[in-house]
Amino acid sequence: MAVRWVRAAAALSRRTLEGTLVRIGPETVLLSASASALLDVLERPHSAEEAADRLARATGTPAETVRADIDALLTDLAARGVVTSWP
Amino acid sequence: VAVTWRDQPLVVAIAAHGLDGAAASWPTSPLGREAWDRLVGVVARQRLQGLLAFAVADGALPVTDPQRAEVAARHRDAMTDVLHLEARLLDVAEALDGAGLDWRAVKGSATAHLDYADPSQRVFGDVDVLVPAAHLRDAVDALAGIGARRTRPPLGHGFEQRFAKSVELVDGDGCQIDLHRTLALEPFGLRITEDDLFGAPVRFEAGGRKLPALPVETRFLLACYHASLGNYPVRLVPLRDVAQIASCPTLDVDRVVTLARRWWARAVAADAVRTAWALFGLPADAPVARWAGGYAPTRRESAALSAFQRPDRRQAHRTAATLATLPGLRARAAYLRAVLRPDRAYLASRGLGAGQWLRRSRALVGRGWSR
Numbered sequence A: 001m002a003v004r005w006v007r008a009a010a011a012l013s014r015r016t017l018e019g020t021l022v023r024i025g026p027e028t029v030l031l032s033a034s035a036s037a038l039l040d041v042l043e044r045p046h047s048a049e050e051a052a053d054r055l056a057r058a059t060g061t062p063a064e065t066v067r068a069d070i071d072a073l074l075t076d077l078a079a080r081g082v083v084t085s086w087p
Numbered sequence B: 001v002a003v004t005w006r007d008q009p010l011v012v013a014i015a016a017h018g019l020d021g022a023a024a025s026w027p028t029s030p031l032g033r034e035a036w037d038r039l040v041g042v043v044a045r046q047r048l049q050g051l052l053a054f055a056v057a058d059g060a061l062p063v064t065d066p067q068r069a070e071v072a073a074r075h076r077d078a079m080t081d082v083l084h085l086e087a088r089l090l091d092v093a094e095a096l097d098g099a100g101l102d103w104r105a106v107k108g109s110a111t112a113h114l115d116y117a118d119p120s121q122r123v124f125g126d127v128d129v130l131v132p133a134a135h136l137r138d139a140v141d142a143l144a145g146i147g148a149r150r151t152r153p154p155l156g157h158g159f160e161q162r163f164a165k166s167v168e169l170v171d172g173d174g175c176q177i178d179l180h181r182t183l184a185l186e187p188f189g190l191r192i193t194e195d196d197l198f199g200a201p202v203r204f205e206a207g208g209r210k211l212p213a214l215p216v217e218t219r220f221l222l223a224c225y226h227a228s229l230g231n232y233p234v235r236l237v238p239l240r241d242v243a244q245i246a247s248c249p250t251l252d253v254d255r256v257v258t259l260a261r262r263w264w265a266r267a268v269a270a271d272a273v274r275t276a277w278a279l280f281g282l283p284a285d286a287p288v289a290r291w292a293g294g295y296a297p298t299r300r301e302s303a304a305l306s307a308f309q310r311p312d313r314r315q316a317h318r319t320a321a322t323l324a325t326l327p328g329l330r331a332r333a334a335y336l337r338a339v340l341r342p343d344r345a346y347l348a349s350r351g352l353g354a355g356q357w358l359r360r361s362r363a364l365v366g367r368g369w370s371r
Helices: A032-042 A047-060 A063-080 B009-013 B033-045 B050-056 B066-097 B109-115 B133-144 B216-229 B236-246 B252-260 B265-282 B289-296 B299-306 B316-326 B329-340 B345-352 B354-369
Strands: A005-007 A014-015 A019-024 A027-030 A084-085 B127-130 B164-170 B176-180 B202-206 B208-214
Touching: A005 A047, A005 B033, A005 B316, A014 B066, A027 B066, A027 B354, A032 A047, A032 A063, A047 A063, A047 B299, A063 A084, B009 B050, B009 B265, B033 B050, B050 B208, B066 B109, B066 B127, B066 B133, B066 B202, B066 B354, B109 B127, B109 B208, B109 B216, B127 B164, B127 B252, B127 B265, B133 B176, B164 B316, B176 B265, B216 B236, B216 B252, B216 B265, B236 B265, B252 B265, B252 B289, B265 B289, B299 B316, B316 B329, B329 B354, B345 B354
Parallel strands: B127 B176
Antiparallel strands: A005 A084, A014 A019, A019 A027, B164 B176, B202 B208
């Protein structure tokens, strides 16, 4: 079964003109627009494929294009502790 | 207020951005360099970076590309600070919960999350929590465990639990944590009944915790206190908070008036609402505006209010107003004794001797009393 991802409960965040600002532990990071959109989707648990499909529908981007990027984005967000696997 | 902000309609428009029915006038083209620099300076001092960012994002305020980049950078910096404070609030929550204390998050984070369409609109500069008077000292002890220290010793034994609005703490990073005992300075704060503050809390989520806060009617009155009594000249964010919370569809105006009557706060609430409505050009048919427009303060209320709304000797006039309104001779004597004869540690923290303090206090109280 595919891993599902969700936004880390401990992450504090604010929206800015440049993207979402996230504080996790002592670190604050500014997410890109695409990472911010992914984080919005991951307010609820999704697999990478489900998240890619939702983002593709929301942005009108071809699903293949989103899927090609999403694994790298998720890896980066998980490494920063911004998203975690679910459950 | 009119005199202070009349010549800055754009700043007022930013402070009112997003309020239903606000009469804002926006420029039709980007500001020139000098006007822009002046604007962003005032916006920063008034902590309006969030509302400015939204006004730019919504297209209400036309800007050049460099101006947009500056707005984005200033908002990002302000939000970075806000997130630091919110993380500190979580530490405070853990410390107070760990000590088994009842508490409520007030102002900053609570207002941003509970009252604004997007918390990114609301900038704040410290951490504010409310604790019952009997547990004020326990709360100070609990927060020492996370590195927060008092900025000053108490004025006198038991003064803070009985008369003060709050105890100010600061941590190693310079983050200010205000431990409130009540919602306003004396004399108004002395009339607020604690049972009304520590009923069932509402909660907001931050960092995976459900933090306790005040119900919307109490948050509204807190915003009114802050707007009317907090600063002179009045600051824009507290006035925006008043209008923002008033727009909440669940706000029960009858409950607000009931609480305000019980707390001797009707004049404060009416003043804050009238000021916010006049400044932002809000529709006069809002229920809370209709009530405020019809409320006539008593002479004593007006006198107490005027102690705060003046540029000079606010402390002296506040002391005089408190003495005039404190019920009972014993309470007045205790208050006056504490004000005139503070503890040595307090005086040392101010770099004053007992004689200097007494001379200064007598002169100040005398001036305030004879206003």
